[in-house]
Amino acid sequence: xxxxSTIGWLKHCIFHPVEGFExxxxxxxGSIPVSITIVVFLFIxxxxxxxxxxxxxxxxxxxxxxxxxxxxxxxxxxxxWVVGNWALCTLLDxxxxxxxxxxxxxxxxxxxxxxxxxxxxxxxxLIKDESIWITAVQWIGLGWSVILMIQAMRAAHQYxxxxxxxxxxxxxxxxxxxxxLAVLLIxxxxxxxxxxYQIYTEILYRIRG
Amino acid sequence: MxxxxxxxxxxxxxALTASLCSVMTITALADEPYNSYSYDSWEEPIPxxxxxxxxxxxxxxxxxxxxxxDPSSPFFVSEDAVVxxxxxKDLFCDDDSREFWxxxxxxxxxxxxxxxxxxxGVYYDVDGSTFNEPMGLYVKNSIYSADxxxxxxxxxxxxxxxxKLTTDNKLSMVLEYTKPEExxxxxxxxxxxxxxxxxxxxxxxxxxxxxxxxxxxxxxGSFTGFYGANRVEVTAKVIAQTLWRKxxxxxxxxxxxxxxxxxYNNFDIDSDGxxxxxxxxxxxxxxxxxxxxxxGYNIWDNNAGNEYKFGxxxxxxxxxxxxxxxxxxxxxxxxxxxxxxxxxxxxxxxVFQYDKNANLICIxxxxxxxxxxxxxxxxxxxxxxxxxxxxxxDGAKNDITVFTTTTFGQQVHxxxxxxxxxxxxxxVPYWNNVMDRDGLYTLGYIGLxxxxxxxxxxxxxxxxxxxxxxxxxxxxxFKYARQDFLRDHFVAxxxxxxxxxxxxxxxxxxxxxxxxxxxxRERI
Numbered sequence: 001x002x003x004x005s006t007i008g009w010l011k012h013c014i015f016h017p018v019e020g021f022e023x024x025x026x027x028x029x030g031s032i033p034v035s036i037t038i039v040v041f042l043f044i045x046x047x048x049x050x051x052x053x054x055x056x057x058x059x060x061x062x063x064x065x066x067x068x069x070x071x072x073x074x075x076x077x078x079x080x081w082v083v084g085n086w087a088l089c090t091l092l093d094x095x096x097x098x099x100x101x102x103x104x105x106x107x108x109x110x111x112x113x114x115x116x117x118x119x120x121x122x123x124x125x126l127i128k129d130e131s132i133w134i135t136a137v138q139w140i141g142l143g144w145s146v147i148l149m150i151q152a153m154r155a156a157h158q159y160x161x162x163x164x165x166x167x168x169x170x171x172x173x174x175x176x177x178x179x180x181l182a183v184l185l186i187x188x189x190x191x192x193x194x195x196x197y198q199i200y201t202e203i204l205y206r207i208r209g
Numbered sequence: 210m211x212x213x214x215x216x217x218x219x220x221x222x223x224a225l226t227a228s229l230c231s232v233m234t235i236t237a238l239a240d241e242p243y244n245s246y247s248y249d250s251w252e253e254p255i256p257x258x259x260x261x262x263x264x265x266x267x268x269x270x271x272x273x274x275x276x277x278x279d280p281s282s283p284f285f286v287s288e289d290a291v292v293x294x295x296x297x298k299d300l301f302c303d304d305d306s307r308e309f310w311x312x313x314x315x316x317x318x319x320x321x322x323x324x325x326x327x328x329x330g331v332y333y334d335v336d337g338s339t340f341n342e343p344m345g346l347y348v349k350n351s352i353y354s355a356d357x358x359x360x361x362x363x364x365x366x367x368x369x370x371x372x373k374l375t376t377d378n379k380l381s382m383v384l385e386y387t388k389p390e391e392x393x394x395x396x397x398x399x400x401x402x403x404x405x406x407x408x409x410x411x412x413x414x415x416x417x418x419x420x421x422x423x424x425x426x427x428x429x430g431s432f433t434g435f436y437g438a439n440r441v442e443v444t445a446k447v448i449a450q451t452l453w454r455k456x457x458x459x460x461x462x463x464x465x466x467x468x469x470x471x472x473y474n475n476f477d478i479d480s481d482g483x484x485x486x487x488x489x490x491x492x493x494x495x496x497x498x499x500x501x502x503x504x505g506y507n508i509w510d511n512n513a514g515n516e517y518k519f520g521x522x523x524x525x526x527x528x529x530x531x532x533x534x535x536x537x538x539x540x541x542x543x544x545x546x547x548x549x550x551x552x553x554x555x556x557x558x559x560v561f562q563y564d565k566n567a568n569l570i571c572i573x574x575x576x577x578x579x580x581x582x583x584x585x586x587x588x589x590x591x592x593x594x595x596x597x598x599x600x601x602x603d604g605a606k607n608d609i610t611v612f613t614t615t616t617f618g619q620q621v622h623x624x625x626x627x628x629x630x631x632x633x634x635x636x637v638p639y640w641n642n643v644m645d646r647d648g649l650y651t652l653g654y655i656g657l658x659x660x661x662x663x664x665x666x667x668x669x670x671x672x673x674x675x676x677x678x679x680x681x682x683x684x685x686x687f688k689y690a691r692q693d694f695l696r697d698h699f700v701a702x703x704x705x706x707x708x709x710x711x712x713x714x715x716x717x718x719x720x721x722x723x724x725x726x727x728x729x730r731e732r733i
Contacts, residue, residue: 055675055680057680058680061251127687127688128681128684
């Protein structure tokens with residue numbers, strides 16, 4: 001019954017929060033390239049929000065610009081979310097595959113990204129007395145995305161509503177665990193690197209000496 | 210012939226080199242023993258021009274205390290009188306007569322000098338009752354009589370003396386304020402360390418280990434209460450203890466450490482009767498500097514949504530001398546007629562100068578390094594100001610350091626005074642001079658921005674506020690800039706909107722007539 005283009009499916013999902021993702025799943029649609037583009041745009045939205053927000057609104061420390069925290073906050077968090085959700089829901093009888101979770105999660109982020117861009121544009125033309133509009137846009141974007149995300153996860157895993165919520169909270173915990181382990185691993189490998197490097201310099205000195 | 214010429218040449222070269230060398234040493238000497246700095250909008254230290262330079266230091270001998278040993282002098286006391294200062298705790302400048310008063314605490318005497326620090330009088334007693342470690346001084350012409358009233362916090366004698374200066378250069382007791390014998394005053398001791406009096410001659414005394422505020426006396430000498438107590442600084446420890454108190458037994462509570470506010474250390478009163486206090490306790494952020502109205506209410510209250518910051522904001526940065534971590538200890542404050550404040554940090558020896566709205570103007574002075582240098586302090590006990598000059602008295606080096614303004618400082622002062630009066634446009638030439646000398650001077654950009662705003666040059670104002678990182682003022686300027694933009698481009702905007710609407714209508718019409726065909730698949 002539904003015959004949409006790739007972008008058309010995205011639009012359908014966003015504007016039909018209740019059955020959109022179910023339709024997507026039923027029709028086995030959803031595109032990886034589009035999802036990757038969305039994640040890239042999430043990162044761009046973060047940077048734009050950090051750098052181009054109107055001067056009166058921008059409370060970020062813009063003396064130095066460091067892209068790494070923004071990259072972590074967008075791309076790394078997203079990937080961790082997907083991995084965490086997949087890892088958890090596979091154990092909890094979820095039907096979603098890794099690919100599905102990736103696509104559905106990315107689709108759900110679109111309102112947040114769009115509203116961030118709108119808020120950035122508004123912040124350049126509105127004065128502080130009118131900040132309520134920007135706040136409203138930001139909250140609408142966030143709320144919409146959260147609702148979509150719940151629906152996306154529900155459709156992906158074919159869960160009941162409450163189980164979806166529980167799995168999402170669980171995913172957040174799993175994300176924390178993953179990030180903790182990642183940090184641990186990184187620092188460990190750094191130690192290892194330093195150790196090897198020291199041995200290398202030591203040998204170098206001996207050979208020279 | 211040529212040999213003589215060679216000799217002359219050699220001598221000339223030598224002389225030139227020598228004179229060059231001496232010139233070089235002189236420049237080196239003129240440098241301050243510290244790097245001037247300021248804080249930017251992110252509250253990070255940035256280098257700045259020196260607004261003050263050290264003009265001279267004055268010791269007891271230079272004041273003329275040797276006259277105390279000279280039998281022919283009218284100031285003669287005895288052959289073995291001490292001619293140096295010792296542990297001086299307070300310095301006070303009487304603006305009306307331009308005279309300085311020094312509480313020479315270690316020598317139990319009061320010294321009065323003129324503005325060039327030439328001796329005018331030494332007072333060991335009042336009506337024969339000698340002083341014992343006088344720590345605080347305040348001088349004011351009485352509005353009730355024509356007399357010059359001297360208030361002395363006579364620390365070890367447990368009294369505040371109100372004396373008048375008699376015509377034969379003696380102090381004569383007017384009133385003695387002693388320990389209040391009232392239930393409200395719970396301390397067993399009364400050791401006043403600082404004293405001030407307001408226009409109505411109410412006397413306020415900072416008393417050692419009284420943390421409920423300054424002890425206040427009325428003009429007739431009766432105790433009227435405490436004035437302007439500090440609040441307890443909310444730390445994690447205090448919160449935890451408040452929780453424990455809820456569940457602990459009475460015995461346990463009485464064994465607990467009590468959470469009491471830090472007493473304030475020093476204060477000053479301005480011509481409008483506002484009292485400014487400083488709290489010396491290390492690194493305190495609550496009530497470090499307060500501006501109290503007559504009801505004892507703090508006008509500079511950060512809890513009311515303001516962000517007043519005094520002293521060093523970050524710990525010990527830009528201290529090229531000691532290069533270590535400091536606990537700031539604000540020990541003295543002085544407010545002059547224009548409302549300019551100087552706050553002295555005992556720990557770092559720095560004087561922080563603020564305008565009357567608590568905007569940082571400049572920072573100068575430093576603590577002693579290993580080498581004793583002019584302009585560095587061991588025990589900076591009090592700061593005083595007369596005109597633009599700033600004076601700091603040192604209780605260990607026993608001298609007074611005089612800071613005078615540089616050209617930069619003078620221009621800043623002129624600009625700031627006009628700026629604080631709201632005469633932004635008048636301040637512009639001075640701000641330009643300031644910016645020529647220090648392009649990082651944040652307040653200057655704000656001043657220039659406000660001037661541009663007043664002159665309706667909104668885009669200039671936006672640029673200035675951006676440079677100063679002043680978001681609130683930027684917002685104000687932006688409101689007008691936007692208004693201007695809309696007014697100027699109103700026709701263009703309307704035309705663009707009209708064209709868009711027409712295009713959409715045309716498109717719709719064409720679709721309806723079937724001239725443009727859109728597939729359902731493509732309609733997204």
